[in-house]
Amino acid sequence: MNTIPRKQPGRPPTGNDQTVRQQLLAGARSLFAQRGYDAVSTRQVADAANVNPAMIHYYFGSKEGLYEAMLADTFTPLIERLTSVLASADDADALRNFFKLYMHTLGANPWMPPLILREVVAEGGRLRGWFIQQFASKGGGMLTKLIEREQAAGRIRADADPTLTALSMVSLAVFPFVAMPVTREVFGMRVKTDYLDRLIDHTERVFLQGVAP
Amino acid sequence: MNTIPRKQPGRPPTGNDQTVRQQLLAGARSLFAQRGYDAVSTRQVADAANVNPAMIHYYFGSKEGLYEAMLADTFTPLIERLTSVLASADDADALRNFFKLYMHTLGANPWMPPLILREVVAEGGRLRGWFIQQFASKGGGMLTKLIEREQAAGRIRADADPTLTALSMVSLAVFPFVAMPVTREVFGMRVKTDYLDRLIDHTERVFLQGVAP
DNA sequence: TATTTAATTAAACGTATGATTAAATTATGC
């Protein structure tokens, strides 16, 4: 017992190129999303990444540097995929495609909802401005554009307030994932693989037709 | 200048009966809701309450005791009002009444949404079980009951999945307040007094009829 | 009126924990 798992110092044999850096980013994403910047120590991130704490400063200069790098690494590719998919979307299916892409992304990346709550919704969030510009800015936001197009095409009532409509849309699409831990408990662990698709169908239907008979 | 604002020790002249205790509860509610238990120090709560840090231990025994007292003080009266109003609600207006009461409560108490996120939604939240029992338990939950009644009365499609329907309902009613800081910025501070009523109207309409023409 | 009790303050206590850095060590690339 007590087979000392102490690693030896010094440059490791070749093969790990950049994996330490990426392990740190992954560990940071998971921990910071769950508990927030202040509540997570550099040691904890290093442990989660199975890496020496000093490597944080070697690769990122500081805890703050690691956090910023993690945010960029997390959100830059996401927004690129969202914009490109929506730009090439067939008009008639744009709404459905938006729900699908958005909700699948949230479902597949469990660290996203809490991270969005922290950095977009919470007071002092670092991504609020950027997010609003991407999604809701007059004329330039993805959501704004989408709803205007749908109104022009007669698929959304013309007299509906576009901002309130966008709010309802985001509420229906995002909240189930924000509340996923509760949902899971309410459903009694019956949340299986096909759940996500049923949820998306249901959501699109409520958004368009409502629940009245 | 520097008019030393140092207070004198000793029992204060009569009149403040129990106000220190209540100031502490109010300060704790606001700070803990915003930043969470660990991120807020006893000194900060005492400062916010304009009270000496030692009073926390005098009245509540510990930081933990203060937090528990704050939660009880916050949620007990709330759930009582919700149940009593819903029990006496006229059937035909039950749905509307629920949206109104629920959303007005969230709108009037800005510390509620973040507190619910922390203590109900987040991993390890202390109120999760209690909340689920009150709102979503099979047979006994307010929401469950409400939706079953509405389906029986033919005001909600009978083939709609009750749990998914409840999820949509809560999403529409809660998310706008969770995201209020963002909403406010998107609306450009045009969130005025009548905003809440317009939001409630819009929400009920989307829930029942959807946004399609 | 004298004495005990309740409520408050200022100050200190002990300690735990955090981010960061320094020095030693080893492999790689030239």
Place this chain on the structure above:
DNA sequence: GCATAATTTAATCATACGTTTAATTAAATA
């Protein structure tokens, strides 16, 4: 062979936290 890149261990430095103690004053009690 030699400079450099990547890693480990151990130490450093700071500070911020919950809690307690002793002094102090007004109210309550007898």
